[in-house]
Each structure stands twice: as C-alpha cells, then as structure tokens.
Amino acid sequence: MKQHYSILIIGGGNAGISVAAKLLLKRKTLDIAIIEPSDKHYYQPAWTLVGGGAFDIHKTVRPEASVMPKGVSWIQDRVEQFFPEDRKVQTLSGATYSYDWMIVAAGIQLDWDKVEGLKASIGKHGVCSNYAFDYAPYTYTCIKQIKPGQTAIFTSPSTPVKCGGAPQKIMYLAADYFRKKGILPQVNVHFYSGGTKIFGVPKYAEALQKLVDQYGIGLHFHHDLISIDGANQVATFLVHEADNREHKVDVPFDMIHVVPPQSAPDFVKRSPLADAQGWLDVDQHTLQHKRFPEIFGIGDVTNTPNAKTGAAVRKQAPVLVENLLALMDHKPMTASYNGYSSCPIVAGYGKLILAEFDYDNHPMETFPFNQAKPRWSMWVLKKYILPWLYWHRILKGTI
Numbered sequence: 001m002k003q004h005y006s007i008l009i010i011g012g013g014n015a016g017i018s019v020a021a022k023l024l025l026k027r028k029t030l031d032i033a034i035i036e037p038s039d040k041h042y043y044q045p046a047w048t049l050v051g052g053g054a055f056d057i058h059k060t061v062r063p064e065a066s067v068m069p070k071g072v073s074w075i076q077d078r079v080e081q082f083f084p085e086d087r088k089v090q091t092l093s094g095a096t097y098s099y100d101w102m103i104v105a106a107g108i109q110l111d112w113d114k115v116e117g118l119k120a121s122i123g124k125h126g127v128c129s130n131y132a133f134d135y136a137p138y139t140y141t142c143i144k145q146i147k148p149g150q151t152a153i154f155t156s157p158s159t160p161v162k163c164g165g166a167p168q169k170i171m172y173l174a175a176d177y178f179r180k181k182g183i184l185p186q187v188n189v190h191f192y193s194g195g196t197k198i199f200g201v202p203k204y205a206e207a208l209q210k211l212v213d214q215y216g217i218g219l220h221f222h223h224d225l226i227s228i229d230g231a232n233q234v235a236t237f238l239v240h241e242a243d244n245r246e247h248k249v250d251v252p253f254d255m256i257h258v259v260p261p262q263s264a265p266d267f268v269k270r271s272p273l274a275d276a277q278g279w280l281d282v283d284q285h286t287l288q289h290k291r292f293p294e295i296f297g298i299g300d301v302t303n304t305p306n307a308k309t310g311a312a313v314r315k316q317a318p319v320l321v322e323n324l325l326a327l328m329d330h331k332p333m334t335a336s337y338n339g340y341s342s343c344p345i346v347a348g349y350g351k352l353i354l355a356e357f358d359y360d361n362h363p364m365e366t367f368p369f370n371q372a373k374p375r376w377s378m379w380v381l382k383k384y385i386l387p388w389l390y391w392h393r394i395l396k397g398t399i
C-alpha cells in the first residue's frame with residue numbers, strides 16, 4: 001500500500017467522508033486517503049428517535065465501504081501518533097503515512113469510565129444511553145417499563161458533548177410517552193445537569209422552559225454524575241455550589257438516561273496538535289491549525305466554540321474545502337465559518353423545535369416562521385428528510 005498521500009484525512013465519520021466527497025467533486029484527480037478503523041458508519045442523530053421507539057436502529061448503520069467516496073483510498077487502521085514536524089502519522093498496526101496536507105476529523109471521545117460503575121451497569125438495571133448504537137434501543141425498553149410512582153432521571157455532563165440538545169430530547173420524548181399513557185403526573189421526571197442553564201440561546205431556552213413546566217420536570221443544575229450503583233438503582237452526583245464548595249448527593253432512580261462525559265480523543269489530546277484542553281487547535285473561522293498551516297480540522301474534534309453537531313459539519317465542510325484548495329493553489333484563504341450549528345430539539349412525539357444559531361448564540365433560522373414553536377413539519381424533517389439527506393447528499397458532498 002502507498003505510504004504517501006497528497007491529502008490524508010483522519011476519521012471517516014460525518015466530517016471526514018463529507019469533506020473528502022466535496023474535495024473530489026471540486027477536483028476529481030486529488031490523491032486522498034482516509035484512515036478510519038471502523039467497518040461501520042453510523043447516522044448518530046437518529047439515535048434519539050431510536051431511544052424513543054420512533055426509529056429503527058438498523059436504519060442508522062451502513063458499511064463504511066458503502067459511504068467511502070469513489071477515488072479515496074481507505075486505510076482501515078487507527079491513528080496513534082502525530083508527527084507534524086515530519087508530516088507523518090503512525091497507526092496502531094505500526095504503519096507510517098506521510099502527507100502534504102492533513103485534515104483531522106476524528107470526532108469526540110465518550111469517557112464512559114469517568115462515571116464509576118457506569119460500564120458495569122449500562123444496558124441493565126434501568127441504566128440506558130442514546131450515545132451508543134448498542135445501548136440506544138434499551139432506552140425505549142426503560143421508558144416503557146416506568147410505572148406510576150417511579151422516578152426517571154436524565155443527565156447531562158458539564159463537559160462539552162456532541163449535540164448539546166440530545167440529553168434533553170429523550171427526556172421530552174419520555175415525558176410525552178408518560179403523558180400519552182396517562183401516568184405523567186404520577187411519574188417523577190428529573191433533569192440533572194452539570195451545566196448552568198437549560199440552553200445557551202435565550203430564544204430557545206425560553207421555549208424549553210415552557211416545555212419543562214408543561215411536563216412538570218424537576219431541573220437540577222450544577223450536578224455532575226460521578227457514579228452509578230446499578231444493582232441498587234442509585235446515582236451519585238457531585239454538586240458544585242456557588243461558593244466553589246462541592247458535595248455529593250445520592251438519587252434513587254427506576255430509569256436513568258446517561259450522557260457520558262466527553263473530551264477530545266486521547267491520541268489528539270497527547271499530541272502537539274492539541275490546545276490546553278486537548279482539542280485540535282484550529283482557527284475558528286478558517287479551520288486551519290494554528291501552528292501547522294498544512295493541517296486543518298473539522299467536526300467534533302476541534303476547539304471551535306460552536307455547538308458540536310453534524311449540522312455544524314455541514315457548514316464547516318465547504319469552508320475547509322475552499323481554504324485548503326486556495327492554499328494548494330498558493331492563494332490566500334477567503335472562506336470563513338461563522339459558528340453555525342443547529343439542534344433539532346424533539347419536544348415530544350410529532351413535535352420539534354428547530355434551534356439554529358451562530359458563534360454569538362444569535363438565532364440563524366432557515367424557515368420563514370418562528371422555529372422556537374414545536375411543529376409537526378420540523379418533526380417530519382428530523383425523522384424522514386434529514387436521514388435521507390445524510391446518506392444521499394451530505395455524505396456525497398453535494399450539500
């Protein structure tokens with residue numbers, strides 16, 4: 001196998017595949033390789049609906065080979081180390097690849113181990129999570145098993161997460177499920193978040209607060225989940241108080257939907273490409289690495305201060321492609337990413353708030369109506385249109 005590529009892409013997820021496809025649409029003779037260890041490609045945004053029993057899990061996965069753009073060399077391996085001074089990477093199998101240009105698109109790491117007891121109890125004892133293909137279907141099992149008088153807990157960590165709305169979306173689906181079954185007033189639904197507010201954009205925060213009130217959900221901020229005792233169904237939270245003191249609190253549950261703490265992948269964290277927090281250190285507008293001009297970053301792995309979503313990737317990809325091609329042509333970079341991200345917040349079955357906003361948390365709505373209002377049409381977008389667009393247009397680089 002070749003050991004040198006003009007463009008080496010690390011990660012063949014949402015960002016890596018769409019950026020490769022876009023590059024080849026612009027210049028079909030480009031010499032591109034993607035290093036991606038997984039033989040499966042996932043459409044993660046649908047896992048929320050899977051957890052709510054409204055989407056088939058098998059429709060969220062396809063063979064990686066089937067999404068690999070024609071003309072790209074797929075190296076099925078895992079990058080272990082970057083040597084940016086030498087323009088090289090080393091993989092788990094011990095191979096070394098060199099490049100003229102590199103795009104890092106390795107996503108975010110789920111730190112399941114950071115919550116004591118989580119790995120041992122997930123998938124049983126009412127402990128579930130939509131954040132993994134293997135566990136998402138069990139969320140719906142847990143929701144269906146809840147009875148009057150029982151407690152359903154939903155968590156969100158204080159770390160950055162992919163799709164900041166996802167910890168809440170499943171809670172609104174669950175609450176709506178209990179409402180339809182006529183047991184909502186007798187079920188204790190609680191949101192425990194390590195964050196400080198319900199949502200960063202005031203317009204959507206207001207709409208979500210209304211939902212929380214309608215469903216009668218208890219809100220608890222500054223609460224980070226630190227351990228789970230599955231057999232006894234008790235969750236322990238570290239509570240951060242205003243005067244910087246901390247204490248622990250035990251909360252019994254009948255079901256708990258856990259969003260694990262998240263961080264940059266370890267191999268990025270320990271590399272010369274990382275910022276002080278471990279994220280890939282790129283310019284938030286050009287997406288070029290701050291110290292190595294031949295390196296770009298895209299998607300969840302970077303330190304751009306936008307909400308980490310596939311929607312953000314869709315707006316980053318054309319900027320990266322334009323800037324990279326400009327540099328290859330010895331021209332200045334002119335494309336700029338404005339921090340656009342979008343979060344389709346499922347408000348219940350058949351109801352969705354489509355939050356869209358930029359780096360400054362200003363709404364950037366696509367449709368000519370108030371998107372903070374839960375709508376059936378936006379549910380249709382999430383359930384039917386976006387999955388189709390993902391497989392047929394976004395991964396093909398045509399939007």
Ligand SMILES: Cc1cc2nc3c(=O)[nH]c(=O)nc-3n(C[C@H](O)[C@H](O)[C@H](O)COP(=O)(O)OP(=O)(O)OC[C@H]3O[C@@H](n4cnc5c(N)ncnc54)[C@H](O)[C@@H]3O)c2cc1C
Pocket residue numbers: 010011012013014015016035036037038043044045046047048077078079080105106107108130131132162163166265267298299300301308309310311312313342343344
């Ligand atoms: C439950 C849930 C709900 C979501 N809902 C939405 C939503 O409604 N809307 C939305 O826009 N987004 C949503 N997202 C977020 C969206 O899925 C991500 O933001 C998007 O996938 C980011 O793309 P990415 O390419 O950066 O990361 P990924 O798509 O995760 O891809 C990263 C790739 O890098 C690979 N990789 C990792 N380590 C290495 C290595 N060492 N070497 C080589 N390759 C490596 C991985 O195998 C993976 O294929 C949701 C996510 C989840 C989990």
